[in-house]
Amino acid sequence: MFDLKEEIKALEIELIKLRRDFHMYPELGYQEFRTSKIIKEYLRKLGLEVSTVAKTGVVGLLKGKTAGKTVMLRADIDALPQEEKTNLPFKSRNPGIMHACGHDGHTAMLLVAAKILAIHREDIKGNIKFVFQPNEEEAGALNMIEEGILDNPKVDAAFGIHLWTPIESGSVGLVGGPVMAANEEFELTVIGRAGHTSAPHTAVDPVLVASNIIQSLQSIQTREIDPLLPITIMIGKINGGRGRNIISEKVEIGGTIRFLFENEEEDKIILLYKIERLIKGICYGMGADYELKYIPSNPALKNDYSMIHYIEKAAHETFGEKCRIVSYRCMAGEDFAEFSQRVPSAFYFIGIGNEEKKTNYPHHHPMFDIDEDTLKYGVEMHIRSVLNYLD
Template sequence: MINIKQEVEALEEELIDLRRDFHMHPELGFQEFRTSKIIYEYLNNLGLEVKKIAKTGVVGLLKGEKPGKTLILRADMDALPVTEKTGLDYASVNKGLMHACGHDGHIAMLLIAAKILVNHKGQISGNIKFVFQPNEEEAGALDMIKEGVLEDPKVDGAFAIHLWTPLKSGEIGLAEGPVMGALEEFELTIMGKAGHTGSPHEAIDPILASTNIIQTLQSIQTREIDPLLPTVIMIGKINGGTGRNIIADKVEIGGTIRFLFKDEEKEKGILLEKFERVIKGICEAMNVKYKLDFIPSNPALLNNQDMVNYVRKASIETFGVDDNFVKYRSMAGEDFAEFSQRVPSVLYFIGNGNEEKETNYPHHHSKFNLDEDTLKYGVEMHIRTAIAFLNNKN
């Protein structure tokens, strides 16, 4: 019989050391070269079958001593282009880059879970693929799927954990059905005619047109979409103009469109048509031209009811209580959604928000940090869900 808590606690110092090392050395998507190398060597030293996939991705295969199903346990690896301002002893040493979303903790938890599960493969029926995914922030999961991560052996289910500061430490965010939003990104260029601000009639001002577009786009989500279908249109960047007395020749705008629709493909097409209709109409009215590019990201993340049940049972065993569940959904995008669209899956949230430890900053914030006392719970949850799923013959 495995004493999971005892084995996890024995490795807690290594768990935290791993997390801090990854935190100090963040790397952007598909550039996780150091991270990937460490993971590959760690899994190889455990005796797993290890391979590189999707540029910097790593997959370690554990074969149980009895035949059975195949399960994915997934962690994401990439960091963000954020300048860290935490002041931590283990703050990022890579200028302008930061693990501001918890992926450093995800990697460390899955490595330690693999280390413990390897020692008990005699009690495992089937296979576990420890999947370390690159480029989650820009949809790297699909690259892994295209390169066969769900095959050889064929995958029957997938679990993933997201450490989550909007939830209090000790809480578990768990829900069935759609739990994270589908995401489309966009790049929009508004093109006018440069000129002197003292002679605006001789120019065509793209900045004025852009301000109209930015404000009017908000009317789509409040006036044209069913209020029971969450929709969020956000502008993340604007760039235009070179001087205070110069009318710009163009303005570049970038942002995201997030949604949770019942019929995702159909409703998404309608939404994007509305989006471009607003832009086209304003541009025609204000005599400017435009160029609009949609950048597909990820579909909605769908949690399977049976997989949710595994997590619920494992959580009660891990935390010893059954009143720490929060039925949680978020409009943030998460490309584990690609797995969830293909095999029974669940992504759940382990709360990390602790005001006293200053781990309650939002994700992608320059002062984001993790409550490291929660990492051991993530390891235990990985182990319990994996064993329960693989040893259930139904």
């Protein structure tokens, strides 16, 4: 084995520079044109076969010296519609858009891992696909799959990393089986009848109806679902009304439903029925109407038990005696799940939570930041896990 730690150390300045550049110029899903261009140019300089997939996605194929299996490494490249509130010298220069989930770090780590692996392609048995996925926040993985990234050559296994503030810097979060929740999004419009606030009896107030729905939805997860089954029903946005003295005609609500069920598809159908039953009943009882649209996001992400030992081995090789592996799962959604549904996969977390460095803010928070000292660990974990598998 080449001196991997020294090679990563020599590229650490480049690694951090890449991450900061991506952070300064964040782009939303399927609009990652600048990001995609940089990735393609970087991979082509490494001598990889490069292709564009799903509008702004990029796939780089590294063929080893001898034939063997094909393993996929994936990073997500999109940002969030979030106004950054940090005072970082490299804070977002695109108003209203921010890398508030670590995707800038994911992209930088995978690029540098590709660089090192390309240098040592003569030592590689098999193929490595470096997948840079657009629109992860709104489920872009399925579009890449539909365009054939798991074929030509056929992918035998997949690995993914997420930098994660809820885990202490330097620790690795890993568990077999269910890791991250299935996620179903919804848009609900409550339709009332407009009027004057001085005469509410002549109108149907959708604000009052909507408030009843929002409160009552919580009763489903606390009264109608087995309390041992993880589920959250959350409202993320609400919009209605244009004046203090006007009864609005409608209120628009958007939210997410996250769950980890044993029989995912069957139980999801029952759950969505319960939600619409409640909405319909409240609207009917209060004289309103509604329009409800479910937006499928991603299934539950489940790690293949036969794959996690490659990560465990890589973690011990990377961190040595200081290796800390914690069992971790959460209710966040992650569309790497689409890959895990189709090929043996392992998805894991590298902790970046550090209170002194102020990198312990939640994901999607306007103050979110990365402990950049952990980026080198992500590069090393990528390389060691893929080589462990191919060997």
